[in-house]
């Protein structure tokens with residue numbers, strides 16, 4: 313799959329088969345993530361692949377009504393950005409980490425996997441962060457869902473370029 317096709321056909325998946333993504337493939341995706349652009353080569357992203365115990369801690373930290381949604385995908389990765397610097401550096405590192413997350417989604421899609429960038433409320437709470445080992449100097453960017461697809465979500469309409477691109481003189 314070429315890059316254009318991967319960008320055009322990736323979808324947010326909210327349903328997955330039970331089978332987890334192998335550790336080998338997870339490693340491939342997270343190895344690709346490090347090629348995200350990042351200023352001063354801070355490589356600010358951190359990824360924590362959840363196991364059964366950390367998932368249960370996360371579920372316990374959240375509201376009961378959140379539990380089912382946290383269990384939707386068989387493989388979950390918490391992506392966070394190191395935020396130790398000044399406001400400008402922190403912002404750049406957050407943006408770089410978002411690029412790294414997108415690499416993971418695209419690379420997963422190129423391998424036929426389903427994915428989903430989710431930002432559950434529990435991961436914005438101190439209890440949620442500590443359940444998955446995110447320290448105070450990191451900001452959670454995504455709970456990346458990965459797994460085998462069971463549906464083919466349709467493309468969501470996007471605005472044409474004329475509505476969001478301006479060519480200046």
Ligand SMILES: Cc1cc2nc3c(=O)[nH]c(=O)nc-3n(C[C@H](O)[C@H](O)[C@H](O)COP(=O)(O)O)c2cc1C
Nearest residue numbers: 322323324325428429430431432453465466467468
């Ligand atoms: C920063 C960020 C946070 C997101 N958080 C959520 C979320 O918490 N819940 C959700 O349903 N979708 C979330 N999404 C996914 C978007 O809803 C999804 O990308 C959008 O609907 C477009 O669909 P597509 O990815 O299939 O093109 C998030 C996406 C981004 C970039």
